[in-house]
Amino acid sequence: MPRLMHGVQLTGHGGPEKLIWNEAIPVPAPAAGEVLVRVLAAGVNNTDINTRVGWYAKEVSAATNDVEAEIESGGWGGALRFPRIQGGDLCGEVVSVGAGVCGFERGMRVTCPINQPMPTADNPMYFEALGSERDGAFAEFCCVSSAQLYDVSDAPLSDTEIGAMPCAFGTALNLLARAGVAEGDQVLITGGSGGVGLAAAQLARQRGAHVTAVSAKTKADAVLEAGAEQVIGRDEWPPQDQFSVVIDVVGGSAFSSLLDALRPGGRLATSGAIAGPVVSTDLRTVYLKDLTIFGCTYQSPENFAELVSLIRAGAIRPMVSQTYPLREIARAQSDFISKRYPGKLVLLP
Numbered sequence: 373m374p375r376l377m378h379g380v381q382l383t384g385h386g387g388p389e390k391l392i393w394n395e396a397i398p399v400p401a402p403a404a405g406e407v408l409v410r411v412l413a414a415g416v417n418n419t420d421i422n423t424r425v426g427w428y429a430k431e432v433s434a435a436t437n438d439v440e441a442e443i444e445s446g447g448w449g450g451a452l453r454f455p456r457i458q459g460g461d462l463c464g465e466v467v468s469v470g471a472g473v474c475g476f477e478r479g480m481r482v483t484c485p486i487n488q489p490m491p492t493a494d495n496p497m498y499f500e501a502l503g504s505e506r507d508g509a510f511a512e513f514c515c516v517s518s519a520q521l522y523d524v525s526d527a528p529l530s531d532t533e534i535g536a537m538p539c540a541f542g543t544a545l546n547l548l549a550r551a552g553v554a555e556g557d558q559v560l561i562t563g564g565s566g567g568v569g570l571a572a573a574q575l576a577r578q579r580g581a582h583v584t585a586v587s588a589k590t591k592a593d594a595v596l597e598a599g600a601e602q603v604i605g606r607d608e609w610p611p612q613d614q615f616s617v618v619i620d621v622v623g624g625s626a627f628s629s630l631l632d633a634l635r636p637g638g639r640l641a642t643s644g645a646i647a648g649p650v651v652s653t654d655l656r657t658v659y660l661k662d663l664t665i666f667g668c669t670y671q672s673p674e675n676f677a678e679l680v681s682l683i684r685a686g687a688i689r690p691m692v693s694q695t696y697p698l699r700e701i702a703r704a705q706s707d708f709i710s711k712r713y714p715g716k717l718v719l720l721p
Contacts, residue, residue: 400514403515408467411463414510415535416701418566461537462535463534463535465481466480481527482525509721539567560614568621574599597691613633617639618638619641621643622647696719
């Protein structure tokens with residue numbers, strides 16, 4: 373084993389200049405109960421950029437791309453410890469294990485959830501995010517608790533494809549589960565051409581739902597291929613009272629129209645607000661239509677275990693539009709922010 377590794381360190385909240393390439397990062401040693409993993413692929417996610425710019429700070433009310441203020445405490449749970457290695461999507465191979473670890477052998481291909489459940493007596497939904505509270509996958513190696521790792525050695529997907537799935541597909545599966553999406557549901561999905569949107573369309577169709585997605589019309593083919601039956605343009609207003617479920621990862625000024633689009637008794641599940649976290653709506657719409665709104669961040673172990681079963685069966689597959697050497701993370705994030713490509717972008721250490 374080498375003593376040092378290369379990787380990208382986030383040195384503070386701000387622009388891409390806060391991402392520093394370092395070829396002399398000490399290789400972490402697995403503590404008791406941990407596994408040292410060689411990173412094979414790591415997807416780019418909006419949460420990486422949100423964390424970098426400090427978007428999670430309460431004083432920020434703008435869209436992700438419009439954050440300009442200098443933020444001191446902008447991580448999931450408040451202040452982060454810098455430097456931090458980001459990267460919540462992981463496909464890797466086992467290198468070594470810490471004391472007390474069983475069931476993992478050198479060379480085994482593994483993945484893990486980005487939001488790692490660690491319940492406490494005061495908060496049974498507490499979790500730590502890989503790449504936020506814990507160093508993540510934007511380096512050659514990372515350490516992960518063995519309780520959070522899953523064997524995907526036999527999955528009929530490439531390392532790059534698996535490295536694109538934990539955040540997008542884990543989030544999408546959680547949104548659908550919380551909203552109770554089932555056969556016959558009419559589902560409206562925002563951000564339809566993004567990683568979560570495409571995953572949600574694919575998974576919703578597997579459940580027998582009928583999917584309409586909101587997306588740029590230039591990416592409609594990718595959205596339809598993922599499972600949507602219809603695509604609504606971003607500048608179009610969704611029809612009122614048509615959908616039993618809305619899956620939203622966009623937020624922003626269009627949020628109230630999503631509630632109008634729901635039928636009486638409808639459900640909305642939200643897990644993102646790239647267009648803006650502060651929304652305006654009419655509460656009468658919520659209670660007069662008997663709507664239910666689910667906020668979805670915590671993901672249960674059962675949620676990710678179900679995802680792994682689908683991965684190992686080859687029942688789902690992400691769209692990976694581009695790959696980049698890890699050193700080109702700034703270019704990858706720029707392409708991600710511009711929405712240049714549908715689906716996922718993946719970094720290769």
